[in-house]
Amino acid sequence: MRERVKNRFRDLKIFYKVLLACLSMTILISLVSGGITYFIASKIVLNKTIEQTQETIHQLVDNYDAFMELMNYRVNTIAFNETVQEELREEEDEETKSLQTESYYSRARRVNRLLVQMFYSIQMEDIEIYGEGNRVYFCSANDTDKPFLENEDKLIESARNEKGGIVYYNDLEESGCIQVVKQIKDNLTMTPLGVLRIGVRTSALERIQKDINFGSEGKVLLLDQNNEIILGDHIELSKQAEELFTDWYGNFQYEENNETYQIVYAISEDTGWKTVGIFPREVITNSTSPVQLATIASVTTGIILSIILSILMSRMMSNPIRKTVGALKDVSKGDFSVRLEDARKDEYGELNQEFNHTIEQMENLLDEISESRLLNKEMEFKALQAQINPHFLYNALDTVSWMARAKGEEDISDLVTAVSKLLRISISNKEEMFTIEKELLYVKDYLYIQKTRYKNRFEVQYTIDNRILSHKVPKLTLQPIVENAIVHSVEMSSKKTMLHISGYMEGEDIYLEIEDTGIGMEKETLDHLLKPSKEKVNLKTTHTGLGLYAVDQRLKYLFGDDYGITATSVLGEGTTIKVRIKGEA
Structure with a gap:
């Protein structure tokens, strides 16, 4: 099979050989260059997309941190307030408590007014202070009565363990909020006075990311410091967060349900929350469609141009050979006046010069042969003239020689004999x-x-x-x-x-x-x-x-x-x- 293909290619005309060679080379170069261009462009688009996504994620982290910083400000404002400190510091009996509760200017009323002042319903679900003496101060937009929290003891315990630090507790399953808790301590003695709790609505966090767009299928996932979901759908990615999110920020590819995703994340140094951007790789593929179309168009244009140029080049290389073949055919028919253009300085010009020189030599040789034949004809004609009835002449000369010798004329006999020999040799064809x-x-x-x-x-x-x-x-x-x-x-x-x-x-x-x-x-x-x-x-x-x-x-x-x-x-x-x-x- 290979030998057959080789023979078929060998038997092709020069025009088609050059055309196939040029087309193969140019098409290969076009495809390789187009593929490399598309690969580089796709890489650039991917890197640019990841870079833009990282900027967006970092901006989200900054926004989340700013929001939680505001919550921390409210918490600290309440916790360090002198009225709150005095209210929680004194132990009151039931009668004093009753009187102060009913009085407008009582510390209890002032604490409640402070909670109302700090409360912002769009961001908060409620505010609550747990005093050490089982006194509770509560503020909410929904109910006047304090809600029942199953994790209340855990919240108070986590705040006490932090000893004055702010704790973010993911309580979405129970209350649907992110609980911000802090132990209130005496500003002078640093003795525990109580625990402050603010229930932060997740809708406020969602509002921060509402203008973020990762495409129709992209999404944002917010995990707390314990890798529990704050915002976003529950996916397997969150279960592997401990192994995947090892740096403060980064990106990687992730496969789930036979789908490939690009993951871009950043971890807040303030809250420890992980903000994760997730978008399918198809988003990048779709974004490279213009590049892909442009590459296909350029490759197609390059192939079309290469076809045109290859045809022109093939004709330029095969036409002189075709003319030479035509000239050889004319020479084979006897036309020695044919000449090829020899003004060119390339190899075709040298070939044409040699062809013209060879034809001239052949023409001169044929003239010489023709002239030689004419000479031979003339000599043959003269020989034929001399061969008129040669046997008669031989016999006649022999007779004359014997007659001369019989009469004693030896000179005449020798002369006739010499003429006879000369004649015999000149007309002999043996x-x-x-x-x-x-x-x-x-x-x-x-x-x-x-x-x-x-x-x-x-x-x-x-x-x-x-x-x-x-x-x-x-x-x-x-x-x-x-x-x-x-x-x-x-x-x-x-x-x-x-x-x-x-x-x-x-x-x-x-x-x-x-x-x-x-x-x-x-x-x-x-x-x-x-x-x-x-x-x-x-x-x-x-x-x-x-x-x-x-x-x-x-x-x-x-x-x-x-x-x-x-x-x-x-x-x-x-x-x-x-x-x-x-x-x-």
């Missing part, structure tokens, strides 16, 4: 390569005929290294060169000409030189012999001059461009033609 030794024999037959024709107008010298005799060269390599020397030197010169034919080795290469002492040639004539042009050149001979060029092209075709013919000529001194042939390994 061998394309001759050894240098055989090629020299062919040249000697040719020169024998020419010496017979030109009598004593030239002489021939041979300097041949025996090591090269067994090496092979294309048939008729030396004969056209020797013929060129005869035509351009012997024919044109009025004096006797020397021909020097030499052969030697340099390294692995073989060199054959034909040097004459004729009249030499002009550069224009020599260039035309080596590379004929279509323009007519004023040559002082009827010879076509194709022989040297044909030999040079054949050698280059067989051995490479480093091989072939080179020529030098000096007017009035002669011409030297050098043939370089690749030796056999």
Whole structure:
């Protein structure tokens, strides 16, 4: 399966490969960056929410403390009041008590008026003073009679144990109030005189937090110093308060009933009460919805832009390749005039330059091949002309040779025999390569005929290294060169000409030189012999001059461009033609 996917991807067009690569990379980057952004934003929102909640909780703690400070002020005002002190200090009999109770200005009446003055029905349920002599002073907005409290003894005992300190007693189950109690002591002797109790309404505490908003599902929990609930619903959190609320303030996550909550709390240093803010984590999730939508929008926009940019980039990278493929198709159909834009400076520009250079080389090579074929055609045509009824010519020449020999004309017989050999070799198609030794024999037959024709107008010298005799060269390599020397030197010169034919080795290469002492040639004539042009050149001979060029092209075709013919000529001194042939390994 993996190999199949790999092969399918390999066979995709460059456009789709680049497109898939760019899209994969940009989409991955967009998703990762979007996820990181959302995570960081959610973290910031969470921290900000917790920070704001902590500020709110601390403000609630300050408000609760301020409220209870007011209650403490009222308690202390009553407890240290001189009238209350005197009233509780004196032991009165029943008759004196009755008279003072009925008198408007009696201490008992003044104590009661003080309680009424300190009483505030919105905040308090009642105020009560327990004297040591079982005297009771009571003030309430609901009933004139003192209510029955089951925990009264515990309240009085807790105040006495505190020895003058203010005690906050959670009495919600019995009276529905928070009881604030304090032992009243003599200001001078510090002897106990009684106990003061104020019943604080929880509605007053609820009013403090009424403007606090933790969302539709958020809530506030108020625990006393014993982790009993003062305000809020009973939840399992309160049972674990001892383990959870270990610092003066903090926050943590809490799970209950498969729901996750964020808890933020603070503990009052004055009352020891714990103010706890509770809100579901969904509140934070909902608050991050705009961030989530913005992240999705930005990621989507980024993906769309990446798709557009990836398509553009894929086209930019694949279009030059598509043009190159189209150009190659045109070349395969034979159109070598096609060229690619090579002005670019990037790798495509370099590729196009190499493509254009290669096509130019191919075009030149094809021209050379075509020209070589034309030369071969011309030579074949000439060979065909020379092969008109060859057997008839062979038989005729043999007959002439025997007739001359029968009459004692040995020179004529040798000449005819040489012509017959020369003709037989030139029109034979059996061998394309001759050894240098055989090629020299062919040249000697040719020169024998020419010496017979030109009598004593030239002489021939041979300097041949025996090591090269067994090496092979294309048939008729030396004969056209020797013929060129005869035509351009012997024919044109009025004096006797020397021909020097030499052969030697340099390294692995073989060199054959034909040097004459004729009249030499002009550069224009020599260039035309080596590379004929279509323009007519004023040559002082009827010879076509194709022989040297044909030999040079054949050698280059067989051995490479480093091989072939080179020529030098000096007017009035002669011409030297050098043939370089690749030796056999």
